[in-house]
Amino acid sequence: MGTSTQEAIDLEKKYGANNYAPLPVVLERGEGVYVWDVEGKKYFDFLSAYSAVNQGHVHPRILNTMTKQASKLTLTSRAFYSDQLGKAEEMLCQLFGYERAILMNTGAEGNETAIKLARKWGYEQKGIPQNEAIIVGVEKNFHGRTTTIISASTDPVATTNFGPFMPGFEIVPYNNLEALENVLQNPNVAGLWMEPIQGEAGVYLPDNGYLKKAQALCKKYNVLFMVDEVQTGVGRTGKLLASDYEEIKPDMIILGKAISGGFYPVSAVLTSSEVMDVFQPGQHGSTYGGNPLACAVIMEALQVLQDERLTENAFRLGNIFRARMQELCKQTELLVGVRGRGLLNALIVNDTEESSTATQICYELMHNGLLAKPTHGNIIRFAPPLVINEHQLNKCLDIIEATIKKFELVVS
Numbered sequence: 001m002g003t004s005t006q007e008a009i010d011l012e013k014k015y016g017a018n019n020y021a022p023l024p025v026v027l028e029r030g031e032g033v034y035v036w037d038v039e040g041k042k043y044f045d046f047l048s049a050y051s052a053v054n055q056g057h058v059h060p061r062i063l064n065t066m067t068k069q070a071s072k073l074t075l076t077s078r079a080f081y082s083d084q085l086g087k088a089e090e091m092l093c094q095l096f097g098y099e100r101a102i103l104m105n106t107g108a109e110g111n112e113t114a115i116k117l118a119r120k121w122g123y124e125q126k127g128i129p130q131n132e133a134i135i136v137g138v139e140k141n142f143h144g145r146t147t148t149i150i151s152a153s154t155d156p157v158a159t160t161n162f163g164p165f166m167p168g169f170e171i172v173p174y175n176n177l178e179a180l181e182n183v184l185q186n187p188n189v190a191g192l193w194m195e196p197i198q199g200e201a202g203v204y205l206p207d208n209g210y211l212k213k214a215q216a217l218c219k220k221y222n223v224l225f226m227v228d229e230v231q232t233g234v235g236r237t238g239k240l241l242a243s244d245y246e247e248i249k250p251d252m253i254i255l256g257k258a259i260s261g262g263f264y265p266v267s268a269v270l271t272s273s274e275v276m277d278v279f280q281p282g283q284h285g286s287t288y289g290g291n292p293l294a295c296a297v298i299m300e301a302l303q304v305l306q307d308e309r310l311t312e313n314a315f316r317l318g319n320i321f322r323a324r325m326q327e328l329c330k331q332t333e334l335l336v337g338v339r340g341r342g343l344l345n346a347l348i349v350n351d352t353e354e355s356s357t358a359t360q361i362c363y364e365l366m367h368n369g370l371l372a373k374p375t376h377g378n379i380i381r382f383a384p385p386l387v388i389n390e391h392q393l394n395k396c397l398d399i400i401e402a403t404i405k406k407f408e409l410v411v412s
């Protein structure tokens with residue numbers, strides 16, 4: 001006998017940390033866009049592990065590559081070369097259009113690496129006085145959970161009682177070029193750090209042209225533009241990078257999540273030779289960073305993305321998703337709108353950020369066979385694996401529509 005839902009939940013409650021609020025569903029198997037719980041019930045996964053499984057659950061090609069590499073060589077540390085790392089770096093650079101890549105494990109570590117690169121570049125190339133470097137972030141940012149990264153957070157849930165905080169960050173309002181230019185004039189600014197679309201905050205898109213103008217301001221004031229594409233990258237938004245919508249070329253991009261298709265924690269920072277060369281032996285590293293297993297997995301995951309044209313699929317199906325949801329929003333008082341790009345979308349519920357309405361809707365969606373999570377009390381993110389097809393998407397749209405309509409009847 002396998003574990004029942006209640007047993008699994010009780011066990012986590014008893015022995016685990018209470019740092020998440022999961023939906024009460026216990027998953028044991030996944031394939032493509034589907035996951036199954038321990039009772040055998042099948043669901044559409046509309047979270048995709050926060051956009052880490054863009055290639056779908058347990059993609060057979062990535063599984064095969066991972067198994068093969070795992071039986072050959074998994075970890076060397078960077079004390080020695082491996083036959084996989086250079087190939088993976090080359091593929092990352094060629095695919096995304098950069099000169100150099102450094103591999104880490106989690107998205108947070110990728111962002112930490114970008115901060116260290118920017119600071120060191122600031123001192124050695126821009127001539128910022130020692131320990132005076134500033135990284136500019138934007139309000140409602142999400143870049144991970146380390147003590148340094150939360151020092152730039154404006155979300156009290158992420159920061160309360162975790163101080164003291166790391167100095168050297170300045171926060172400006174998102175989507176406000178005037179405030180940005182004001183702060184970039186400070187000659188001690190080394191980097192501007194942001195997400196091209198704010199995923200965790202609730203899928204906030206800046207105005208068209210904002211990223212392009214932010215990049216121009218960075219050029220004007222000799223500041224590195226560091227763009228966190230951990231959630232938005234790798235085809236999720238219907239382009240390889242969300243940055244591609246404004247045809248910008250950040251000085252640094254941070255990747256994570258879907259570069260490994262959900263098999264293994266891998267992150268990367270891509271940049272120019274000029275910036276990357278500020279790192280010299282001993283100055284930065286990670287035992288598992290760039291290990292052969294990680295490298296083999298990301299190469300296959302990125303190849304699958306291209307071979308299966310998942311980015312193009314996300315673009316096309318994203319338009320269908322938003323068109324249907326816009327229609328739904330017109331028919332119900334419960335929804336205010338839908339926003340997003342590609343298959344990273346959010347439905348905005350007609351309630352406050354503190355309300356539990358979005359959570360209640362997600363419970364109903366779960367009962368109806370579709371898993372999604374609110375990012376805030378009134379925002380539900382919808383981000384299925386990019387391998388979803390039109391027929392499956394239409395079924396999901398039917399589920400969402402029926403759930404919303406029934407929910408409206410119950411609450412009104």
Ligand SMILES: *Cc1c(COP(=O)(O)O)cnc(C)c1O
Pocket residue numbers: 050105106107108109111142143144145195199200228229230231232256257
């Ligand atoms: C998820 C996420 C991170 C953090 O990645 P972890 O692997 O959880 O450390 C950083 N930035 C963005 C934009 C993310 O969505």
